[in-house]
Amino acid sequence: MRKLKQLFPNIYICLIFIFLYLPIAVLVVFSFNSIPKSFIWGGFTLDNYAKLFSGNDGGELLAALLTTLKVASIASVSSTVIAVVSCIGLSYFSKKFQALVLNVTYIPNIMPELVTGISFMLLFAFLGIQKGQLTLVLAHIAFCVPFAVLSINPKIRQLDRNLSEAAQDLGATQLQAITKVIIPEIMPGIVSSILLTFTLSVDDYLVSNFNVDSTVQTLPMKIYSMAKFGVNPKMNALTAIMFLAIFLLLLAANVRSIAESREKKRKYRRVSKNDKA
Amino acid sequence: MTFPSLKKSTWISSLSGIPLHMRIAFIAALISLVVFFLPSLTLTLFSAARMNLSYFQILQSGQMRLSISGVKYLLSFSDAMPFLVLSLILPVLVMLLVIFYRVISEKIPGRAVSASALVLTLGNLAALFLVPAKLVPSSVLSDAAISGADLYFSPQAVGNLLIILLIIGLFASAFGAAGLKIQLRMLSYPYFLWLIVFTVLPLLLIFFAAFFTKDAAGSYSFTVGGFQTLLVPRVIETKFYGLTLHLQEYFSVFLRSLDYAVWTTIGCLAVAYPLAYALADRAKRTHSSSSLLLMFFVLPMWINTMLRTYAWRAFFGQAGVLNNFLLSLHVISDPILFLKLDFLADFIIKLVLVNDFLPFMILPIYSVLVKLDENVRQAAHDLGANSRQTFSRVIFPLSMPGVISGIQMVFMPSLTFYMIPEIISEGSVTTIGTTVQTFILSESTVQQQAGNVLSLLLLIFVLVTMGILRNSDKDSGGGGMIL
Numbered sequence: 001m002r003k004l005k006q007l008f009p010n011i012y013i014c015l016i017f018i019f020l021y022l023p024i025a026v027l028v029v030f031s032f033n034s035i036p037k038s039f040i041w042g043g044f045t046l047d048n049y050a051k052l053f054s055g056n057d058g059g060e061l062l063a064a065l066l067t068t069l070k071v072a073s074i075a076s077v078s079s080t081v082i083a084v085v086s087c088i089g090l091s092y093f094s095k096k097f098q099a100l101v102l103n104v105t106y107i108p109n110i111m112p113e114l115v116t117g118i119s120f121m122l123l124f125a126f127l128g129i130q131k132g133q134l135t136l137v138l139a140h141i142a143f144c145v146p147f148a149v150l151s152i153n154p155k156i157r158q159l160d161r162n163l164s165e166a167a168q169d170l171g172a173t174q175l176q177a178i179t180k181v182i183i184p185e186i187m188p189g190i191v192s193s194i195l196l197t198f199t200l201s202v203d204d205y206l207v208s209n210f211n212v213d214s215t216v217q218t219l220p221m222k223i224y225s226m227a228k229f230g231v232n233p234k235m236n237a238l239t240a241i242m243f244l245a246i247f248l249l250l251l252a253a254n255v256r257s258i259a260e261s262r263e264k265k266r267k268y269r270r271v272s273k274n275d276k277a
Numbered sequence: 278m279t280f281p282s283l284k285k286s287t288w289i290s291s292l293s294g295i296p297l298h299m300r301i302a303f304i305a306a307l308i309s310l311v312v313f314f315l316p317s318l319t320l321t322l323f324s325a326a327r328m329n330l331s332y333f334q335i336l337q338s339g340q341m342r343l344s345i346s347g348v349k350y351l352l353s354f355s356d357a358m359p360f361l362v363l364s365l366i367l368p369v370l371v372m373l374l375v376i377f378y379r380v381i382s383e384k385i386p387g388r389a390v391s392a393s394a395l396v397l398t399l400g401n402l403a404a405l406f407l408v409p410a411k412l413v414p415s416s417v418l419s420d421a422a423i424s425g426a427d428l429y430f431s432p433q434a435v436g437n438l439l440i441i442l443l444i445i446g447l448f449a450s451a452f453g454a455a456g457l458k459i460q461l462r463m464l465s466y467p468y469f470l471w472l473i474v475f476t477v478l479p480l481l482l483i484f485f486a487a488f489f490t491k492d493a494a495g496s497y498s499f500t501v502g503g504f505q506t507l508l509v510p511r512v513i514e515t516k517f518y519g520l521t522l523h524l525q526e527y528f529s530v531f532l533r534s535l536d537y538a539v540w541t542t543i544g545c546l547a548v549a550y551p552l553a554y555a556l557a558d559r560a561k562r563t564h565s566s567s568s569l570l571l572m573f574f575v576l577p578m579w580i581n582t583m584l585r586t587y588a589w590r591a592f593f594g595q596a597g598v599l600n601n602f603l604l605s606l607h608v609i610s611d612p613i614l615f616l617k618l619d620f621l622a623d624f625i626i627k628l629v630l631v632n633d634f635l636p637f638m639i640l641p642i643y644s645v646l647v648k649l650d651e652n653v654r655q656a657a658h659d660l661g662a663n664s665r666q667t668f669s670r671v672i673f674p675l676s677m678p679g680v681i682s683g684i685q686m687v688f689m690p691s692l693t694f695y696m697i698p699e700i701i702s703e704g705s706v707t708t709i710g711t712t713v714q715t716f717i718l719s720e721s722t723v724q725q726q727a728g729n730v731l732s733l734l735l736l737i738f739v740l741v742t743m744g745i746l747r748n749s750d751k752d753s754g755g756g757g758m759i760l
Contacts, residue, residue: 009555013570016552019632020577023588026598030591039591039598082468089465101465104472107480110685110743114693114710115732118717119479122486122729126478134437142475174461175297199579205696210717220583227587227700239584246579254572 024243031236048237057226061234064222071133071218072201075140080193082141083148087156088182102153109146116143117210124211131213139211140204144197151196155189156182195253295378296387298449302394305446306371309401309439313365317436318409323427330430332408336361345421345428357411364404371397371446391453398450402443405436483736486729490722503726516619527712527731534709537630538692544631545687546680549638553679556639557646571643578636586700589629590616616701626701630691637690638683645679646672681746689739709735 026039031049035042053062090098108116120139121131129135163185164177172180183190205220212218226232295303316329322345341352354361374381374394381390409430418425432440445467489497507527515522515529517536524532556571577585592598593615600612616622653675657667695710709731716728 009551009558012551013555013559016548016635017573019548020574020635023585023592023632024577024580026592027584027588030598039594039596040601082471086465086468086471089462089468092460092462093465101469101472104476107476110689110739112689112693112735112739114695114713115483115736115739116479118713118729118732119483120475121717122482123475123479126482145471145475178461203579203581205583206693209714220581223581223583223587224696224700227583227590228704235584235587239580239588242584243580247576250572250576250579254569 024239027236027239028243031233031240033233033236036233048233049241052234052237052241057232058234060217061219061222061226061238064217064219067216068202068219071137071140072198074137075144075201076194076198078141079144079148079197080152080190082145083152083193084183084186084190087149087153088178090153091156091159091161102149105146105149107146108143109150113143113204113206117207120207121210131211133212133216135211136208136216136218139207140201143204143207144201147200148193148197151193152186152189155186159185191253195249295375296453298391298453299375299378299394301449302391302398302446302453303372303375305398305442305449306368306375306401308442309364309368309405310372312435312439313368315435317433317439318412318430319433321429321431323423329433332361332364332405335408335412336365343417345423348421350417350421352412352417353414354412356414357408360404360407360411364401364408367397367401367404371401388454391450395447395450395454398443398447402440402447405440405443483729483733486726487733490726500726502723503728503730506723506727507730518620530707530712531709533706534692537627537698537708538688540627541630541634541691542684542688544627545634545638546683548631549635549683550642550680553639553642553646556643557649560647561651571639574639575636582633583696583700585633586629586697589625589632590701590703593625616703622702626698626706629697629701630694633694633697634687634691637686641682641686642676642679645676649675684746685743689743692739693735 030039030041032044032046033039033042034045034047036047052058090101093101111119117139120135120142124131124135124138129138159182164181167177167181168174203220204218205224208218208221212221223235223238226235312332314331314333316331316334318330318332318335320327320330322343335354335357339354339358341354343350343352371394374390374397378387378390409432412430413425413428415425418428421428487503488499488501490500490502491497509526511526512523513526513529515524515533517532522529552574556574559570590597594600595612595614595616597615599615600609603609604612615625649672653671654667657671658664662670693710693713695708695714698706698708699711713728713731713735716724716731719725719728
């Protein structure tokens with residue numbers, strides 16, 4: 001009876017799982033298809049992978065990929081640094097003032113991304129900065145900062161205020177207290193901030209679209225223009241590679257927490273066994 | 278809150294005994310000196326970047342040959358020479374001042390040393406600023422009959438970063454000169470500036486751009502042309518759930534987008550809530566955080582949306598996977614045009630939207646449900662509630678914060694996310710997002726203003742909706758607590 005009760009949720013979980021992974025599975029399977037530009041199965045080949053970055057649009061694809069990776073690395077690191085430094089400073093202000101600053105910080109989070117992109121475009125026009133790589137990077141940093149603050153500020157709030165004072169009593173300088181005590185303590189927040197902002201920046205289309213000139217193209221922009229022009233086997237291969245990369249990345253990020261939860265589970269079992277005994 | 282001075286520091290041991298603000302000034306000067314030898318200036322001719330030069334290269338060569346529309350000119354850098362030399366010497370002077378700080382501060386007070394560092398850094402900054410402006414002499418410009426906008430030197434990203442650094446150095450020495458001590462709360466001061474520039478100013482600019490346009494002379498004037506463009510009395514025929522409606526052009530576009538957004542939100546909620554419930558239940562039962570299973574449901578979120586949308590089109594397309602599959606099973610004899618049939622295409626767009634935004638709904642609901650105390654359910658049971666009452670009057674109200682934030686994360690982006698309808702319908706469906714995009718990127722100023730007005734209206738609509746949601750959250754949260 002109890003097993004039957006669990007059966008229905010499990011079937012439901014499986015169905016949603018299939019629904020979520022259907023598009024990805026289609027692309028990954030047909031990335032090995034030997035008939036180009038078709039969704040009729042013709043046999044296994046690795047041609048699409050070999051030709052991914054060759055040819056005219058392949059070169060553009062590679063350039064777009066490199067631009068995206070560059071912009072995302074700069075944006076994630078800079079926004080995280082800005083968030084860490086600002087949040088440390090902010091923690092020395094009164095609670096009321098902190099709440100005010102954080103509310104202003106989170107305004108972009110509830111704005112439609114489209115409007116955010118347009119507002120940055122207006123800002124750069126107002127400041128007289130030509131659209132290009134610089135505006136792209138600045139816009140990406142700007143829309144990443146609220147998310148970085150979102151993942152770092154709670155960690156700083158959890159910190160014991162006495163911790164840095166204790167470090168200084170023990171002879172550490174102000175700077176050492178930050179680098180040797182505070183930064184290691186908030187390291188999980190920093191890592192999640194970098195991961196989050198990096199993926200946000202890689203996936204962004206709307207903000208980038210309004211803040212570049214025709215010479216710069218990010219990967220989502222390239223994919224969008226390719227997707228508009230019908231079937232392209234390169235997109236299938238690209239999806240498969242991206243999926244694998246993200247899967248490994250997330251797995252690596254989760255391995256530790258999974259190991260910890262296994263450990264917890266084992267302990268729990270041991271305890272319950274002892275209880276029974 | 279003040280902190281003890283940095284006497285025991287081992288950080289850059291050769292500089293021990295020197296106050297922090299002077300060290301910051303030192304680092305700014307050092308980097309300024311390094312950047313002097315890096316290619317940090319770009320020569321732009323007719324809005325095409327021609328070459329990258331470092332300040333040092335310009336100082337060395339003194340002149341440059343340049344051909345503008347076939348005629349050769351000699352670009353002489355003599356005007357900029359004094360500033361170039363200054364921007365080489367001044368950082369060295371600042372560094373010397375900091376290195377010999379202890380010797381100097383025995384003779385004159387520390388604040389005076391900081392003040393001189395301030396003056397030197399200011400000079401350095403001014404020199405670096407003036408060099409690009411002075412590099413192109415006006416004689417070449419007038420000879421070649423081109424304007425300064427056609428031929429100019431501009432600092433690259435390195436140069437811009439340097440300016441930011443030097444401004445920090447400037448502030449640091451100003452601090453020393455004013456006799457203030459560096460406090461940790463000052464770390465957040467640059468952030469306030471950042472917030473004003475990148476959050477407050479853009480918002481103000483959207484308001485401003487909706488009502489004011491810049492004319493050819495460069496002055497701003499108040500117009501309502503944007504509103505007029507939007508409210509144009511042009512009626513178009515739209516099909517809406519089989520009904521043929523005659524609606525004002527942009528109102529019908531807005532209605533369609535709203536329809537997509539509402540159904541996406543409802544669909545996500547309907548699919549995600551049971552899933553989050555099942556996952557949370559599983560996690561509680563097995564006493565694990567079930568992070569691996571949850572990870573699999575969140576992972577599609579990280580795959581590029583456009584790729585997944587493209588995959589759906591490939592799945593439902595005329596020569597797509599589903600048609601091929603059905604044909605090979607001889608269920609159908611001719612491929613079905615899923616994406617061309619009005620009603621079906623509309624449904625598929627909503628399906629893809631739900632598929633795309635689903636993880637954003639699962640996560641917040643799951644995180645609330647998994648933290649819910651199991652005793653709450655037990656208590657409801659003990660007080661005589663059956664399992665349906667327990668869910669509708671206890672569990673669901675308590676999970677309301679997760680539902681609200683899920684709705685926030687789905688409804689608002691799906692309203693303006695125009696890429697999915699665009700790719701699925703191959704451009705035949707117009708949504709509010711595409712309208713704004715074509716308005717903003719068009720050449721005419723009236724259309725651009727209409728785009729600004731539309732984004733302002735969107736912003737207000739979203740903020741009001743979010744405000745209502747927040748308030749209802751408070752009400753229901755309170756109700757849940759009373760029960």
